[in-house]
Amino acid sequence: xxxxxxxxxxxxxxxxxxxxxxxxxxxxxxxxxxxxxxxxxxxxxxxxxxxxxxxxxxxxxxxxxx
Numbered sequence: 001x002x003x004x005x006x007x008x009x010x011x012x013x014x015x016x017x018x019x020x021x022x023x024x025x026x027x028x029x030x031x032x033x034x035x036x037x038x039x040x041x042x043x044x045x046x047x048x049x050x051x052x053x054x055x056x057x058x059x060x061x062x063x064x065x066x
Contacts, residue, residue, distance in 0.1 A: 002046045002053055010040030012063070036063040 015035045016023035026032050038061045046052040 002048050002051055004046035004053055005046040006042065008040055008042040010038065010059075013037045018034045031066050032064045034065045037061075038063050 013036060015037060023035070026035070038059070040059045043055045044056070044061065047053065
């Protein structure tokens, strides 16, 4: 098995600050306390006797906390 490691960089934008009134109703209707737009970049590399792995990945999404 190849052990892969590397740094990651990203940013989270708290949507609750953009529209506090909607955030309050989202909490009272659905129990969502915070919501974020997320963007991250992961850089990875690793190797063993038989294989070498290197690359990057971009992740974008929406995170909600209850």
